[in-house]
Amino acid sequence: MKIIFAGTPEFAAVALQTLHESGFDIPLVLTQPDRPAGRGMHLQPSAVKQYATANGIPVAQPLSLRMDSKDPLRAAEAKQAHELLTSTDYDAMVVAAYGLILPRSTLDIKPCINIHGSLLPRWRGAAPIHRAIEAGDAETGVTIMRMEEGLDTGPMLLIERLPIGPHDTTGAVHDKLAALGAKMVVKVMRKIEQGIYEAVPQPENGVTYAAKISKEEAALDFNQSARDIGRKIRAFNPFPGAHADVNGVTIKLWGAEVLDADSSAPAGQVLAADAQHGIVVACGGGGSLRLTELQKPGGKRLAASEFIKGFPLDGLRFA
Incomplete structure (x- = not known):
């Protein structure tokens, strides 16, 4: 079976690698154009392009696939991409x-x-993934579906569940789902190859939408409950990184434990910052947080016990 693969980040690269190693013929890979990254802001190929290039798979990187784009450059690239797809011998496209x-x-x-x-x-x-953790979902999973014009509305071919642990971050769940999705899509493509698959319409109830993450929403508000703030810290790890200001400095918060004990102190007040208690912060909406991993500008991610050696927090308040 010949498969064109379309994907960009590491989540997609895991699926591409698994399909390739499973013996599927991949005549073409589509991925987004190289983007500037790192301190030098040099152009970097996507994880998918890196794998495809290393394994001799042809790559195309159109700016758009919409031939009706009002941008002449994007419309021209979309037309070229469409001509490439129609001239390529393939049976299905896998998108991740x-x-x-x-x-x-x-x-x-x-x-x-x-x-x-x-x-x-x-x-x-x-x-x-971000939104499931932020909302406090007990589980997530992977759905393999046939695409249609609606946003993720197509009929389902396979669905498998994965529990979300109380300390799971987006990074951790991402890696689990990438591996799971890669195995699932191989299973589905084998069934399609054999003509024995079944597509089931999605339920009409329970629809929610996972909006794109903005850097602005990673600014924490300690007037919220400890549980909500803790979820945000896990949801925004590793991107974009939850943060809060203390004494005029923006600190990134990478890990936290939710404590049930309420405090009469103002929201954001540091209640403790020592080796015995760790860094404990009052929350306005109930409970308090023990911060476990922090990072100051230009510094490394540090455990709380190491962080306070170079950045004392006694008597300060997060805002």
Whole structure:
């Protein structure tokens, strides 16, 4: 079976590698254009491009697939991409975190199968892992679906569940779902190859949307409950990194434990910052937080016991 693969980040690269190592013929990979990254802001290829290039798989990086784009450059690139797809011999396209919208003109060429990191119809959209953790979901999973024009609305081919642990971060859940999704899509493509698959419509109830994460929402508000703040810290680890200001300095918070004990102190007040108690902060909406991993600007991520050696917090308040 010949599969065109479309994806960009590490989540997608795991699936590409698994499909490739499982023996599927991959005549073409689509991925987003190289982006500036790192301190030098040099152009960096996506994780998917890196794997494809290392394994001799042809790569295309169009700015868009929408031939009706009002941007002449994007429309021209989309037309070239469409011509490339129609001239390539393939049976199906597998899509995983590609980052570009697939228009009807692309969906109509051959079946498009999507790997989505949630239990659809919950958390359709761009950031399903972040939003599941932020909302306090007890579980998540992967849905393999056939794509249609709606946002993650297509019929489901396979769905598997994964519990979210009380200390799981987006990074940790991402890695688990990437491995799970890769195994699942191989299973689905084998069934499609044999003509024995079944597509089930998504339930009409339980639809939620996972909006793209903005850096602005990673600023913590200690007037919220400790439980909500703790979820945000886990949800925004590793990106974009939850943060709060203390004494005029923006501190990134990478880990925290929720404590049930309430405090009469103002929200954000540091209640303790020592080797015995750790860093404990009052929360306005109930409970308090013990911060376990922090990072000051230009510094390394440090355990709380090491952080306070170079940044005393006694008597200070997070805002």
